[in-house]
Amino acid sequence: MTKKVLIIGLGLIGGSIALAIRQEHSCVIRGYDISNETLKVAKSLKIIDEIVDSVDDGIKDVDLIILATPVSKTEQILTEVNHQSFKQGVIITDVGSTKANIVSKATEILPEHVTFIGGHPMAGSHKTGVEAAREHLFENAFYILTPMESTDNRSVIQLQNWLKGTKAKFINMTPKQHDYLAGAISHFPHIVATSLVNQIAKMEEEQPLLLRLAAGGFRDITRIASASPVMWRDILIHNKEVLLPLLDNWISEIKGVQQILEQNDEQAIYQYFDDAKVFRDQMPERTKGAIPAFYDLFVDVPDHPGVISDVTSILATQSISITNIRILETREDIMGVLRLSFRSEEDRQDAKNCLEQALYETSII
Numbered sequence: 001m002t003k004k005v006l007i008i009g010l011g012l013i014g015g016s017i018a019l020a021i022r023q024e025h026s027c028v029i030r031g032y033d034i035s036n037e038t039l040k041v042a043k044s045l046k047i048i049d050e051i052v053d054s055v056d057d058g059i060k061d062v063d064l065i066i067l068a069t070p071v072s073k074t075e076q077i078l079t080e081v082n083h084q085s086f087k088q089g090v091i092i093t094d095v096g097s098t099k100a101n102i103v104s105k106a107t108e109i110l111p112e113h114v115t116f117i118g119g120h121p122m123a124g125s126h127k128t129g130v131e132a133a134r135e136h137l138f139e140n141a142f143y144i145l146t147p148m149e150s151t152d153n154r155s156v157i158q159l160q161n162w163l164k165g166t167k168a169k170f171i172n173m174t175p176k177q178h179d180y181l182a183g184a185i186s187h188f189p190h191i192v193a194t195s196l197v198n199q200i201a202k203m204e205e206e207q208p209l210l211l212r213l214a215a216g217g218f219r220d221i222t223r224i225a226s227a228s229p230v231m232w233r234d235i236l237i238h239n240k241e242v243l244l245p246l247l248d249n250w251i252s253e254i255k256g257v258q259q260i261l262e263q264n265d266e267q268a269i270y271q272y273f274d275d276a277k278v279f280r281d282q283m284p285e286r287t288k289g290a291i292p293a294f295y296d297l298f299v300d301v302p303d304h305p306g307v308i309s310d311v312t313s314i315l316a317t318q319s320i321s322i323t324n325i326r327i328l329e330t331r332e333d334i335m336g337v338l339r340l341s342f343r344s345e346e347d348r349q350d351a352k353n354c355l356e357q358a359l360y361e362t363s364i365i
Ligand SMILES: NC(=O)c1ccc[n+]([C@@H]2O[C@H](COP(=O)([O-])OP(=O)(O)OC[C@H]3O[C@@H](n4cnc5c(N)ncnc54)[C@H](O)[C@@H]3O)[C@@H](O)[C@H]2O)c1
Pocket: 008, 009, 010, 011, 012, 013, 014, 032, 033, 034, 035, 038, 068, 069, 070, 071, 073, 095, 096, 097, 098, 120, 121, 122, 123, 124, 125, 126, 127, 128, 129, 130, 228, 231, 235
């Protein structure tokens, strides 16, 4: 019999998971979202096969349920859903960026005949909504699962099998460990990026040129501040216990910088940057870990008219799609750098090969 999957919340992540499941399984994918518009778009893009009118309608007969809503809504849905309607043996998972609250709620209230396994694909984007969904979003990224000690290992394998189209690397840990790690490398950096943007926004009231002058550095470090405020409000509230001590550490870190600067301590300032560079440079390249969500290729280009269209037409003739293009540096008569983003590692390698054949210098950082 054809298997059925229900995805609750068809945004960037729910939509991308649905596309990845389609890659590997011929099953019926049902969708539920509070936004009717989202449901219509998801159906028209063939991300889902069927729209359901409520969670309770959707869960009947389904073999796999994926909760892909903001984390506070995920908890609420787990509480409100009609527990009598679950199919015997159904696997329920979520994709939320926090795990402890969700897993403890699921353990507390779900009936025995269902298996809940918390999940978090560690890749994403500052974009939201079903239109941004991509089947390759999670390729090579870590996908954290948080089964309980009592969870049957066969269910974990079944879930990984359902999700194999993500081409992600599965890793198991406890919900607590997850929240500590994700707090440090994902949640806290979002607070920092957002605070930088808010600082500049306040200064801009006096200095209207500020934002227009902001170049690569500010853009690179603040991209993630364009992410969904609803999603991040929920994450901060869920992971408050991890984030508050990190804020304390950060405040003393920044006070330390203030101090060495006040003292004109050149050696300490140099050391501060050098330590960070040495550590940052050890980060694995070309993998998706929790950080880069794009496959970027840097191309040195002479600053003369027509060069960008030359690069793009070389790629177009090979049918290689670019998801983003940006000039990073260009001054008169000086070589500039073009940053091209691709959807997958394969596209990036193909682009590199054909641009090098056309004698462009390229690099992957
Ligand atoms: N964006 C990322 O980079 C990222 C990465 C990994 C995990 N996550 C997690 O994935 C989840 C979804 O994030 P997203 O980026 O897809 O957000 P999104 O805003 O793109 O999608 C969320 C969807 O949930 C729907 N929704 C909200 N409340 C609902 C409810 N009560 N019932 C049904 N649908 C509801 C919204 O209408 C929307 O379509 C969040 O828990 C987030 O923490 C996000």
